[in-house]
Amino acid sequence: MRHTRSHTANRRSHHALKSPELAVCKNCGGNHRPHHMCLDCGFYNGKMVLDLAAKKSEREARMNAKREAIRAQAGDTTPAPVEVK
Numbered sequence: 001m002r003h004t005r006s007h008t009a010n011r012r013s014h015h016a017l018k019s020p021e022l023a024v025c026k027n028c029g030g031n032h033r034p035h036h037m038c039l040d041c042g043f044y045n046g047k048m049v050l051d052l053a054a055k056k057s058e059r060e061a062r063m064n065a066k067r068e069a070i071r072a073q074a075g076d077t078t079p080a081p082v083e084v085k
C-alpha cells in the first residue's frame with residue numbers, strides 16, 4: 001500500500017546513525033571503545049594485555065623475511081628498497 005511522503009519521512013526520522021561512544025585510554029590518552037582493549041597501545045584497565053609493539057616488530061620481521069625469500073628466488077642481488085611509511 002502506498003504511503004504519503006510525510007509517512008515515509010516520519011518513519012525514517014529514526015534512521016539517523018549515532019556516533020560511537022568512546023572512552024579515553026589511561027595509558028596513551030587515545031580513544032578506544034569502552035570495555036575494550038586500546039587498539040593503539042594494547043592496554044586495558046591500566047594493564048598491558050597485548051604487546052602491540054612486539055607484535056608489530058614481529059610482523060615487520062616476518063614480512064622482511066618473506067620479501068628476502070621472494071627476491072632470492074627471483075635472483076635479484078640489488079639491496080632491498082627502504083620502505084617509506
Ligand SMILES: [Zn+2]
Pocket residue numbers: 025026027028029030038039040041042043
Ligand atoms: Zn592506549
